[in-house]
Amino acid sequence: MRYVDGFRLPGAAKALTQELARLGDALGPRRVKLMEVCGSHTMAIARYGLKDLLPANVRLVSGPGCPVCVTDPGYVDAALALAERGAALATFGDMLRVPGSRGSLADARAAGADVRVFYSPVQALEWAEAEPDQAWVVLAVGFETTAAPLAALALEIRRRGLGNVTLLTATKTVPPALDALVADPALAIDGFLCPAHVSAIIGARAYLPYAEEHGRACVVAGFEPLDVLYGVKGLLEQLVAGVARVxxxxxxxxxxxxxxxxxxxIARVFVPVDAPWRGLGVVPASGLALGPGLADLDASVRFERPVTAGRVNPACRCGDVLKGVIEPAECRLFGAPCVPERPLGPCMVSSEGSCAAAWRYSGRGAR
Ligand code: SF4
Known part of the structure; x- marks a missing residue:
């Protein structure tokens, strides 16, 4: 049964839910844990209450699928330090309220720093051309989906000969994070609902190692509600059959x-480097740094301010949320005092963050 048209047909949802129940029964006493690794999946699951449609022996948890959420506080600290030196910062809006060790970009902006939000990174070049005497730093945060336009941005800076624009990179790739997750037996993840947008860049074949070498069921799924249910059905079918494939x-x-x-x-502009992930620590070869020949576009080189580990709020459990160890509501700060208007951790900031999604659709947060 395919659900290519009509992603929200109630009849199809009912049929899928019945199939999920049958597969849950077929698992017998076994309890399984599935992980979605995509902020868009997280939002859809919370928005449509999809967890309520799963069998009792199937747990669906969120993974490190929100790039803002996994960004280390040290990155925010480095950006703030550059602003203090007079650089103007250009960023996606999601980063504004992410807490660093000593405040957020929004705090810095309120105190007078020049922090501007773009809808497309290329806007930053227009600002830089309009103000050629101002040093501009583009905050380059995202997964593979964002890495491609950032690569184009770096080449465009070169093409236009703009000497006043650099990138502060915290760009990351998803597969190394999956390596870290499967290497931790305590997490006991049986299958991955693989991301939608990221997979459009890296391809479904990128997940072969997790199926063939690590025995994890893998399904690449879209993020409409029926896509997600259909993806979970695909994962359960593999688990019931005792196979692991993509x-x-x-x-x-x-x-x-x-x-x-x-x-x-991406390969032309960036090189893999070890990178810190909130919750996972430093993950080998999971970051993308500007490659040889482009070092002068690297803000951490130009301004001699390397990104170092930052200090997290010790009570914030984003790290555990991002590994599916706890549900957001299990954090004692969830909802009071941590809410999207006053986030204490990045998972409550981003629209794709697990805590923000859980709060927004809990019936308590504003929609
Ligand atoms: S509810 Fe807030 S403090 Fe708790 S894990 Fe989520 S973001 Fe962190």
Whole structure:
């Protein structure tokens, strides 16, 4: 049964829910844990109450699928330090209220720092051209989906000969994070609901190691509610059958080999480096730094302010939320005092953060 058209048909949702119940029964006494690794999945699951439709022996938890949430507080600290030196910061809006060790970009802006929000990074070049005497730093945060346009941005800075723009990179790649998750036996993840947008870049084949070497069921799924239910059904079918493979259930967007042009653009500009992830620590080769020949575009080199580990709020349990160890509501700060208007951790900041999604659709947060 395919659900390519009509993503929200109640009849289809009911049929899928019945199939999920049957598969839950087929698992017998076994309890399984599935993880979605995509902020858009997280939002859809919370918004449509999809967890309520799963069998009791199937737990669906959120993973490190929100790039803002996994960004280390040290990155925010480095950005604030550059602002203190007079740099103007250009960022996606999601980063504004992420807490660093000593405040957020929003705090700095309120105190007079020049922090501007773009809808597309190329806007930063227009600002930089309009103010050529001002040093501009683009906050380059995101996964592979964002890495491709950031690579294009770096090349465009070069093409335009702009000497007043640099990038502070915290760009990350998803597969190394999956490596870290499967390496931790305590997490006991049986299957991954693989991301939608990221997979359009890296391709479904990127998940083969997690199926073939680590025995994890993998399904690439879209983020409409029926996509998610259909993806969970695909994962349970693998678990019931005792197999582990990569199924691409999002063929209308994701190809097996991904987007080779975007992959080439990323490889042309960036090189893999070890990078800190909130909750996972330093993950080998999981970050993207500007490659040889582009070091002068690297803000941490130009301003001699390398990104170092920051200090997290010890009571914030974003790290555990991002590994699916706890549900957001299990954090004692959830809802009081931590709410989207006054976030104490990044998972409550981003619209794709697990805590923000859980709060927004809990019936207590504003929609
Ligand atoms: S509720 Fe707030 S403090 Fe608790 S884990 Fe989520 S973001 Fe952190």
């Amino acid at each position: 199924d691409n259930q999002y063929e209308r967007v994701v190809r097996w080999e991904g987007n080779p042009a975007a992959q080439r653009a």
